[in-house]
Amino acid sequence: MPHFLKPLVAMIAGAAALAVAMVVPAQALVEIDVNKGVIEPLPIAITDFISGNGIGTQISDVVAADLARSGLFKPIEKGAFVEKISNPDVAPRFADWKVINAQALVIGRVSREADGRLRAEFRLWDTFAEQQLVGEQYFANENNWRRIAHIIADAIYERLTGEKGYFDTRVVFVDESGPKDKRIKRLAIMDQDGANVRYLTRGDDLVLTPRFSPTRQEVTYMSYASGKPSIYLLQIETGQREPIGEFPGMTFAPRFSPDGQRVVLSFGRNDGNSNIYAMDLRSRNTQRLTESNAIDTSPSYSPDGTQITFTSDRAGRAQIYVMGADGSNAKRISFGEGTYSTPVWSPRGDLIAFTKQSGGEFSIGVMRPDGSGERILTTGFLNEGPTWAPNGRVIMFFREQAGAAGPKLYSIDLTGRNEQHIPTPSFASDPAWSPLLD
Amino acid sequence: MIRFEGLARNPAVIALVAGLALAGCASKKTIPNSAADIGLSANNAVPGSSQDFTVNVGDRIFFDTDSSVIRADAQQTLARQAQWLGQYPNYAITIEGHADERGTREYNIALGARRAAATRDYLASLGVNAGRLRTISYGKERPVAVCDDISCWSQNRRAVTVLSGAGS
Numbered sequence: 001m002p003h004f005l006k007p008l009v010a011m012i013a014g015a016a017a018l019a020v021a022m023v024v025p026a027q028a029l030v031e032i033d034v035n036k037g038v039i040e041p042l043p044i045a046i047t048d049f050i051s052g053n054g055i056g057t058q059i060s061d062v063v064a065a066d067l068a069r070s071g072l073f074k075p076i077e078k079g080a081f082v083e084k085i086s087n088p089d090v091a092p093r094f095a096d097w098k099v100i101n102a103q104a105l106v107i108g109r110v111s112r113e114a115d116g117r118l119r120a121e122f123r124l125w126d127t128f129a130e131q132q133l134v135g136e137q138y139f140a141n142e143n144n145w146r147r148i149a150h151i152i153a154d155a156i157y158e159r160l161t162g163e164k165g166y167f168d169t170r171v172v173f174v175d176e177s178g179p180k181d182k183r184i185k186r187l188a189i190m191d192q193d194g195a196n197v198r199y200l201t202r203g204d205d206l207v208l209t210p211r212f213s214p215t216r217q218e219v220t221y222m223s224y225a226s227g228k229p230s231i232y233l234l235q236i237e238t239g240q241r242e243p244i245g246e247f248p249g250m251t252f253a254p255r256f257s258p259d260g261q262r263v264v265l266s267f268g269r270n271d272g273n274s275n276i277y278a279m280d281l282r283s284r285n286t287q288r289l290t291e292s293n294a295i296d297t298s299p300s301y302s303p304d305g306t307q308i309t310f311t312s313d314r315a316g317r318a319q320i321y322v323m324g325a326d327g328s329n330a331k332r333i334s335f336g337e338g339t340y341s342t343p344v345w346s347p348r349g350d351l352i353a354f355t356k357q358s359g360g361e362f363s364i365g366v367m368r369p370d371g372s373g374e375r376i377l378t379t380g381f382l383n384e385g386p387t388w389a390p391n392g393r394v395i396m397f398f399r400e401q402a403g404a405a406g407p408k409l410y411s412i413d414l415t416g417r418n419e420q421h422i423p424t425p426s427f428a429s430d431p432a433w434s435p436l437l438d
Numbered sequence: 439m440i441r442f443e444g445l446a447r448n449p450a451v452i453a454l455v456a457g458l459a460l461a462g463c464a465s466k467k468t469i470p471n472s473a474a475d476i477g478l479s480a481n482n483a484v485p486g487s488s489q490d491f492t493v494n495v496g497d498r499i500f501f502d503t504d505s506s507v508i509r510a511d512a513q514q515t516l517a518r519q520a521q522w523l524g525q526y527p528n529y530a531i532t533i534e535g536h537a538d539e540r541g542t543r544e545y546n547i548a549l550g551a552r553r554a555a556a557t558r559d560y561l562a563s564l565g566v567n568a569g570r571l572r573t574i575s576y577g578k579e580r581p582v583a584v585c586d587d588i589s590c591w592s593q594n595r596r597a598v599t600v601l602s603g604a605g606s
Contacts, residue, residue: 001478039445069462179584180581180584181580181581181582181583181584185577206579208543208547209543209544209578211603222547227574228574229547229574229575250547250551250574250575252547252548253544253547254542266544266548268548268551268575270555271555272506272551272552272554272555272556272573273548273552274548274551283561295545295549295552297544297545297547297548298542298544298545311542311545313545317504318545319540339504341541341542341544341545342542342543342544342545355542357540357541357542360540362542384542384543385542385543400539402585403585404584429543430543
């Protein structure tokens with residue numbers, strides 16, 4: 001069966017397809033249709049990967065947690081397993097897995113190479129078709145074991161749903177501590193499941209709205225470090241920071257273009273209104289894209305880079321608009337009750353996510369780029385700041401309750417049915433999802 | 439309620455309390471960053487000091503929801519501010535624009551900037567030298583009141599005139 005290996009990073013090198021010598025009859029293969037309205041999670045058995053120590057179980061537990069949180073899979077309790085896998089190189093006893101209704105079976109092994117690296121192998125079986133769907137192996141440094149697990153989860157997700165996975169990704173966000181009227185905010189980065197939190201700033205300056213570069217290990221964000229709100233670039237690996245440029249007023253609401261060459265942003269005019277500009281990162285030349293006597297902010301490019309969606313109150317209240325990337329032909333697309341802001345274009349191009357304020361509540365929703373098909377995914381006291389998983393199927397946002405506490409991060413899928421809290425060490429806001437790592 | 443005795447000397451606070459009373463929920467609201475909170479009363483603020491400005495003039499004005507229009511009560515406060523600032527011309531002035539938490543982050547930064555600019559322009563129209571006036575927006579990042587109802591959010595929709603430099 002053809003299976004194409006994804007490109008691998010330097011630290012995870014040398015994946016190879018594993019083959020098990022056997023002949024099986026062709027049958028309809030197990031699959032999940034993510035476009036169905038209500039998705040019954042697929043029962044899947046994820047066995048402890050065989051290893052000399054606990055690392056195999058740790059990896060298979062992370063794989064199971066990723067798949068379960070997607071809402072598309074239901075890992076079966078290990079206690080129900082009949083067959084105990086001892087050799088991942090031979091075919092499993094399918095009857096033992098069918099009897100517990102495991103439609104798919106994941107087995108694996110983790111061993112150590114002579115050079116100290118981990119070698120992780122796994123196979124995905126269709127138990128009813130009695131066929132291997134995926135067999136791959138990965139090599140990585142031991143401290144990257146969670147990444148191996150996420151890559152394996154992505155491979156399973158992709159094979160069974162036909163969609164790209166999103167587990168081998170990270171999220172940059174704002175860590176919040178201290179009382180609400182004296183909040184300390186720090187940029188932080190973590191894996192999409194909340195693991196491996198690392199702080200990128202120290203909390204000396206108020207920092208807001210980080211966004212990932214689509215092409216580099218780089219973040220753009222807004223900071224009060226200079227005494228006025230300004231946009232900065234930060235290298236994630238080195239921690240090096242620089243202002244994006246000198247502006248005669250505040251700049252805020254930055255976001256990269258899909259090719260990573262530009263940052264689109266809001267510039268605060270002296271008269272109190274805000275216009276949208278694009279800055280070329282190599283030349284640092286800016287181009288003004290809007291000039292209304294209004295608030296124009298929160299710009300976000302379409303994935304093909306030809307259009308920009310943004311917030312404007314030029315018609316009186318905040319609404320969502322779409323214009324050409326050169327600022328031409330701005331058109332209002334939101335017409336529902338209330339106000340709309342924070343539009344973010346899906347990486348698939350098919351939808352724009354937004355925050356809607358109506359009836360004293362804040363909702364996260366999506367609509368098509370022409371404004372049709374508005375759907376609200378979640379509503380409450382405060383839900384704000386959607387960011388897309390790279391496959392365009394899941395949205396992360398922050399939620400806050402009334403009172404003196406603080407915001408927390410959540411994800412929700414496009415059905416609106418599968419909502420998950422993302423654990424963070426403290427309060428957290430302004431999440432921004434990375435592209436798939438490579 | 440001793441706290442209100444000192445506060446009532448601040449006309450801005452009087453306006454606020456009156457507004458709350460009309461809304462039917464005047465009780466038990468703390469007025470943050472007020473003279474009483476920092477242990478001052480009107481009687482011991484040195485004339486020309488920033489305490490004098492905060493306590494006897496009123497350092498802040500309030501806005502309606504999603505608006506940067508200078509209200510009638512705010513016009514009175516700004517008139518007193520302009521007079522005082524004319525009397526003590528050596529202060530540099532930063533006008534901070536703020537929004538309540540009932541808006542999204544980036545929009546509120548823009549809204550705070552608009553409020554600060556409207557306040558600056560109003561003070562300039564009353565004769566305050568525009569060269570002394572700078573503005574900054576904090577959006578919804580620096581609430582003075584932490585709570586979950588309308589009367590409280592109204593205290594966060596504000597522009598605060600902050601003095602720096604030697605006064606006299």
